[in-house]
Amino acid sequence: xxQLRESGPGLVEPSETLTLTCTLSGGSINDGVSFWSWIRQHxxxxxxxxxxxxxxxxxxxxxxxxxxxxxxLDTSTxxxxxxxxxxxxxxxxxxxCASRGPHGRFDHWGQGxxxxxxx
Amino acid sequence: xxxxxxxxxxxxxxxxxxxxxCGGDKIGTESVHWYQQKSGQAPVLVVYDDSDRPSxxxxxxxxxxxxxxxxxxxxxxxxxxxxxxxxxxxxxxxxDPYVFGPGTKVTVL
Numbered sequence: 001x002x003q004l005r006e007s008g009p010g011l012v013e014p015s016e017t018l019t020l021t022c023t024l025s026g027g028s029i030n031d032g033v034s035f036w037s038w039i040r041q042h043x044x045x046x047x048x049x050x051x052x053x054x055x056x057x058x059x060x061x062x063x064x065x066x067x068x069x070x071x072x073l074d075t076s077t078x079x080x081x082x083x084x085x086x087x088x089x090x091x092x093x094x095x096x097c098a099s100r101g102p103h104g105r106f107d108h109w110g111q112g113x114x115x116x117x118x119x
Numbered sequence: 120x121x122x123x124x125x126x127x128x129x130x131x132x133x134x135x136x137x138x139x140x141c142g143g144d145k146i147g148t149e150s151v152h153w154y155q156q157k158s159g160q161a162p163v164l165v166v167y168d169d170s171d172r173p174s175x176x177x178x179x180x181x182x183x184x185x186x187x188x189x190x191x192x193x194x195x196x197x198x199x200x201x202x203x204x205x206x207x208x209x210x211x212x213x214x215d216p217y218v219f220g221p222g223t224k225v226t227v228l
């Protein structure tokens with residue numbers, strides 16, 4: 001069955017660029033159905049969708065983060081990545097990768113990775 | 120953007136029924152999805168499209184959606200159901216189309 005796993009640094013300094021990678025197993029990035037998404041969860045429970053990339057490479061970002069975000073895809077290695085520039089303490093959160101299925105539901109989630117923005 | 124509201128907490132005794140609401144303007148016209156998040160774990164989809172269950176989710180979990188309120192019902196509550204529950208909708212009319220509710224903490228007494 002589909003499994004997703006995030007990887008990346010747990011600590012990023014303010015103003016630097018955060019880069020996370022999500023590796024998919026048990027499925028294909030090219031399934032033609034899923035939108036490969038990033039969601040983050042701030043310390044006080046709130047879940048925030050931040051963007052996705054389709055199997056064809058089309059992207060859509062949350063308006064509040066659009067100017068700082070890039071999501072890319074590598075079909076040869078079955079992974080997709082998130083890059084968030086100029087991070088601040090407000091970007092401290094648990095970051096999840098997830099697959100978006102029909103009607104906007106998130107079928108599968110990674111285990112999450114905590115990113116702390118601090119000097 | 121679209122706003123969803125949920126009660127912060129619900130308490131229920133084992134074997135009883137837990138009812139978790141999700142309020143939104145005309146939410147009955149949207150497809151609502153529900154996630155369970157146990158402490159320290161990732162969210163898990165438990166109900167999608169208002170009332171369907173993914174494979175592996177017990178029949179004790181059910182959903183409904185009408186008017187301005189969607190509801191997740193957990194029947195015959197077990198200790199293992201203690202978790203945060205989030206509702207979520209997708210509305211392509213908005214620039215920020217994926218909206219989550221603030222979450223409801225279900226405590227099993």
